[in-house]
Amino acid sequence: MTVLRINNLSFTYPEMNKPALKNMNLAIEEGDFVVLCGKSGCGKSTLLRHFKSVLTPYGTRTGEILYREKPLEEADLRTQSQEIGYVLQSPENQIVTDKVWHELAFGLESLGYDTPTIRLRVAEMASYFGIQGWFKRNVVELSGGQKQLLNLASIMAMHPAVLILDEPTSQLDPIAASDFLETVKKINRELGTTIIMTEHRLEDVLPVADQVVVMDEGEIIATGTPRQIGKNYGPLVTICFYRCRPRCRFLPRWNRIWNARLR
Amino acid sequence: MEDAFSTYHPIINFFYFVVVLTISVFFNHPVILGVSLISAIIYSMVLQGWQKVLKFNFLFMLPMLIIVALINPLFNHAGVTILFYLKNGNPITLESIIYGIVMSVMLVQVIIWFSCYNIIMTSDKFIYLFGRIIPALSLIFSMVLRFVPKFKAQLKVISNGQKCIGRDITNGNILMRARHGVTILSIMVTWALENAIETADSMKARGYGLSGRTAFSLYRFDKRDKGMLAMMLGLLLLFIVGVSMGNTFVQYNPAIVISGINPVTFFSFFTYFIFGAFCLMPVAVDGLSYLRWEKMKAVIPEKEFHMEMQVSVEAP
DSSP: OEEEEEEEEEEEOTTOSSOSEEEEEEEEETTOEEEEEOSTTSSHHHHHHTTSGGGOOSSEEEEEEEETTEEGGGSOHHHHHHHEEEEOSOTTTTOOSSBHHHHHHHHHHHHTOOHHHHHHHHHHHHHHTTOGGGTTSBGGGSOHHHHHHHHHHHHHTTOOSEEEEESTTTTSOHHHHHHHHHHHHHIIIIIOOEEEEEOSOHHHHGGGOSEEEEEETTEEEEEEOHHHHHHHHHHHHHHHHHHTOTTOOOHHHHHHHHHHHHO | OOOSGGGSOHHHHHHHHHHHHHHHHHOOOHHHHHHHHHHHHHHHHHHHOHHHHHHHIIIIIHHHHHHHHHHHHHHOOOOSOEEEEOTTSOEEEHHHHHHHHHHHHHHHHHHHHHHHHHHHSOHHHHHHHHHTTOHHHHHHHHHHHHHHHHHHHHHHHHHHHHHHTTOSTTSSSHHHHHHHHHHHHHHHHHHHHHHHHHHHHHHHHTTTTOSSOOOOOSOOOOHHHHHHHHHHHHHHHHHHHHHHTTTTOEEOSSSOEETTSTTOOHHHHHHHHHHHHHHTHHHHHHHHHHHHHHHHHHHSOHHHHHHHHHHHHHOO
C-alpha cells in the first residue's frame, strides 16, 4: 500500500523566482526505507517538511500530497501528530522538557492518553531504545548521541506509521551516528515503520535502503533501489553522492567503494 | 546510593517535611528542638555522608549558633533573673541568654532540615505536586528547568568565543566591558530566538496544542505509600494529643517555665518519643531497606559460581 504519494509537486518560497521543488512525483510504499540524497540546498529538507502539514514552509505550492491515498490536509493535527513522526536535525533544540521520562511522554501527553497507557508506552520505548539506564536523568546530563536517541524514542512512543528524519546524525560524532542509524534500521526491520530520511553518512544507510531518491536543484533526477541507481546513472549519481558529503576528500576512493558495491 | 525514603510518593515526602518543619519552627520546647536537631543531623548524614555534614556543621552552623545565641541577650533585656549590668546600664538576664540559645538552635536545625529537603524534594516532585493545581504551569516549570541550564551553557560558549578575540566582559575598561556585555547579550538573544523556532517545531510535530492534554507522572500512590501515610498520621495524632495535654508548653519570658521535664512524666516522655520517631522515620526506612538488601545479597551463591567457573576453565 502506498503511504505517501506526491503528484506534480512544485513549491516556491516567498519572494523567490526559482522554485525550491519542481514537478516532483514520488510514491512511498508502506514499510519502505527511503533515502533522500543530494547536495546541500537541493531541496531535501523542503521536501521532507511537506510530508507534515504543521511543518510545511510558507510559499506557493502546486500539485498534491496524498497520505494513504487521501490529501494530506484532510488528515487532522491529531492523526498527523500520531502517525507521521518527524525527527529534526539538532539533538539539543528538539528537547522540550527537563527530564528524560517527561520528554518520552511529551507526545503522548499532547495526544491526551491516560497515565497507565503512557506509563506502558514510555516503559516499552525506554527498554527498546536502551534508555532505562538514564531514564530518570536530567536531559542536560546526556551526550549528543543520547539526546538524539531520546528524540527518536519520544517520537516512536506515539507509534507512528511513517518516520521522517531530516539529517539526524549531522551533529553527532561518528560512533554515535553509527549507533543512531543502526537503531533507525532496527525500527524499520522490526516494527515495519516506513522511514524517509536524508543522510550524509550514506555508507551506513544505503545497504538497507529500499528506495533511493537523488535530488538536484529541486528536481528528482533519479529514483530506484541503490543497485538500479548505480547501474543506470553511475558516474552522475556518484558525483551527487560525493557532493552531499562535504567532508569527503577522497572522491577516487569513494568511487571505488561505490563500484565495488555495485558488483 | 539512592535514598529509600525519596522513592516514596511525593505527597509523603512533602507531608513529612511540612510537619517536621512546622513543628520545629513553632515549638520552642527545648526537648522538641533537641530531638529535631539531632534527627536532622542524622538524616543529613544518611543523605550526604557524615564527613561532609560534620564539616558543614562545624564550619558554618556552630559559629552561626554561637553568634545568634550571643546577639539575643545584647538586645533583649527582658527576664526576671538578672545576672549583671552592662556599662550602659542595661541588664543581661538568664532568660534572654537561654532564649537566644533556643532561637539559634531553631535556626540551625531549620537550615539542616532544608538541606535534606533539597535532596529529597527534587524539581520534578515539586512540579508534580503543584502542577496538579495548574496543569499548564507544570509544563512551563519543566521547560524553564530545561532552558536555564541550556542558556547557561551557551552563554559560557559565547563568552569564551568572545574572550578569544578579546571581546569578553573581562577585557578592556569599564565602557568597553559594558559594550562587550551588550554584544554578548545580543548574540545570546538571537541564538535563543532562533533555537526556539526549532523547539516550537518539535512541539508542534508532537501534537502540542491539541485539546485534552494530559499530565503524565511517574509516581504511583501504592500500598507502601498508604501504609506510610497511615503511620505518619497516627504518630502525628498521638503527638497532637501529647501537645494538647500540655507536655510541650514552654515560656521564656519573664520567667522560664518548661513543662514536662521536671519531673519527666510518662506522657511527656511519650510525646517526645513520638516526635522523635516521626523525625527519624526516613532514617528507619533507609535502614530497613539496607538490611533487606544485605539479606538479599546473602542469598546470591557467589562462591559456588566461582568454583564452577574455575572447573570449566581447567577442564580442557
